[in-house]
Amino acid sequence: MPDIFQSALSRLEEASKHCQIDPETLQRLRHPMAIFQVSVPVRMDDGSLKIFKGYRVRHNDVLGPTKGGLRYHPQVDLGEVKSLAFWMTCKCAAVGIPFGGAKGGITVDPKNLSKLELERLSRGFIQQLAGFIGPDTDIPAPDVYTNPTIMGWMVDEYSKIHHQKLPAVITGKPVPLGGSLGREEATGRGAYHCIKQLEKIRDWSPSEIRVAIQGFGNAGQHVASLLHRDGYRIVAISDSHGAAYRESGLEIPRIIEEKNRTRSLSGVYCECSVSTCSPCENEGTRRITNSELLELDVDVLIPAALENQLTVENADRIKAPVIVEVANGPTQPEADQILNSKGTLIVPDILANAGGVTVSYFEWLQNRSGDRWSLDEVRDRLFISMSAAFKAIYSRMNGGEMTFRTAAYVHALERIDAAVDSQGTYSYFSH
Numbered sequence: 106m107p108d109i110f111q112s113a114l115s116r117l118e119e120a121s122k123h124c125q126i127d128p129e130t131l132q133r134l135r136h137p138m139a140i141f142q143v144s145v146p147v148r149m150d151d152g153s154l155k156i157f158k159g160y161r162v163r164h165n166d167v168l169g170p171t172k173g174g175l176r177y178h179p180q181v182d183l184g185e186v187k188s189l190a191f192w193m194t195c196k197c198a199a200v201g202i203p204f205g206g207a208k209g210g211i212t213v214d215p216k217n218l219s220k221l222e223l224e225r226l227s228r229g230f231i232q233q234l235a236g237f238i239g240p241d242t243d244i245p246a247p248d249v250y251t252n253p254t255i256m257g258w259m260v261d262e263y264s265k266i267h268h269q270k271l272p273a274v275i276t277g278k279p280v281p282l283g284g285s286l287g288r289e290e291a292t293g294r295g296a297y298h299c300i301k302q303l304e305k306i307r308d309w310s311p312s313e314i315r316v317a318i319q320g321f322g323n324a325g326q327h328v329a330s331l332l333h334r335d336g337y338r339i340v341a342i343s344d345s346h347g348a349a350y351r352e353s354g355l356e357i358p359r360i361i362e363e364k365n366r367t368r369s370l371s372g373v374y375c376e377c378s379v380s381t382c383s384p385c386e387n388e389g390t391r392r393i394t395n396s397e398l399l400e401l402d403v404d405v406l407i408p409a410a411l412e413n414q415l416t417v418e419n420a421d422r423i424k425a426p427v428i429v430e431v432a433n434g435p436t437q438p439e440a441d442q443i444l445n446s447k448g449t450l451i452v453p454d455i456l457a458n459a460g461g462v463t464v465s466y467f468e469w470l471q472n473r474s475g476d477r478w479s480l481d482e483v484r485d486r487l488f489i490s491m492s493a494a495f496k497a498i499y500s501r502m503n504g505g506e507m508t509f510r511t512a513a514y515v516h517a518l519e520r521i522d523a524a525v526d527s528q529g530t531y532s533y534f535s536h
């Protein structure tokens with residue numbers, strides 16, 4: 106497996122062939138500005154002590170305070186966090202959000218912890234990070250297996266440490282603690298706006314479009330629900346336990362209801378899987394594997410789980426002509442080449458999942474101003490922002506001169522380069 110951070114950086118090299126970027130900008134982007142690694146001791150319910158490894162990487166802050174989620178997952182390591190932080194820098198620049206990029210995480214399987222252990226771990230992580238993050242420096246948010254409940258514990262801990270209310274330090278909080286209406290749905294809704302743009306360009310009739318979605322968490326559920334509402338046929342969905350397939354289309358609202366009903370049992374994570382919970386066992390529904398889901402003959406494939414799902418091993422067998430990357434980094438660069446040569450259109454992650462950071466920015470603005478926006482206002486602004494970013498990046502493909510992904514990176518790099526240039530580069534000082 107190639108080094109994930111080097112692999113992420115290869116997008117820079119490709120994009121820089123298509124634009125005039127100062128070599129110093131590229132030099133800076135190849136190195137995260139700061140890396141913080143911590144050990145978090147947690148008193149477990151049985152009285153024993155466990156130590157968990159945590160990371161926070163600030164990749165680049167030339168465009169503003171750094172921003173990015175916190176992930177709880179057994180596979181979290183420094184290489185992954187560095188890559189995710191790099192993608193955040195590019196994403197914020199691509200969609201014009203005045204933030205830089207960061208990311209963090211803990212190497213843990215959170216489903217093995219009780220709710221109280223999870224709270225102790227989350228508060229312990231913030232005790233370690235308290236000097237590193239801040240409303241004007243670095244602003245965390247939820248990511249895989251973290252959610253508003255966890256963000257609520259974290260912002261409470263941070264405020265206690267600093268003896269003042271500082272809600273703007275973390276976004277994706279529960280609404281009563283200063284969270285924004287519309288933040289939970291924002292990533293899925295942003296991806297939905299991208300698909301609606303494609304619907305216009307490709308003249309799609311939703312009922313004829315079959316969609317498969319890998320990952321049925323926050324992002325996957327919301328995009329599924331909005332597409333289902335518009336009449337799209339969601340034929341397959343999956344989670345970490347497996348996938349469900351139904352040729353006539355799955356009943357998305359019922360499956361979401363069942364997932365949420367079982368979540369209330371454990372408080373944080375749902376206990377049922379889309380591949381086994383009762384509404385999925387409707388007539389005509391069958392269980393398939395996650396890899397079978399990726400290779401289905403569908404019109405749109407939406408990876409919405411983890412990185413490196415589309416690889417050199419399976420790229421040849423991917424049949425969907427359109428891929429919308431709701432997950433961060435689901436496609437390896439080598440797989441990209443195979444998919445591009447088949448004519449697959451890939452809406453890249455740094456655009457497709459930017460709805461989350463966009464509404465996180467709205468939340469931060471509300472926290473800073475003391476204002477509260479209505480759900481309609483948040484949704485309207487998200488629509489305007491995502492549609493504008495989609496159109497600007499799509500038009501830069503120049504009818505196929507570069508891929509959608511390269512166009513997004515070119516768009517992002519030019520913004521970053523303009524800011525680096527304003528700070529002063531070699532050419533600036535040598536004249």
Ligand code: NAD
Nearest residue numbers: 248249250292320321322323324344345410432433458461
């Ligand atoms: P989540 O924790 O809410 O859901 C993750 C989902 O992925 C769950 O359904 C889980 O069962 C599934 N999953 C985990 N391992 C899997 C596997 N091996 N195969 C198939 N499914 C698997 O996380 P989320 O917030 O929905 O994030 C999903 C992706 O979207 C991640 O790549 C994340 O970085 C990206 N993303 C999320 C946000 C956000 O605001 N939440 C924003 C931008 C990007």
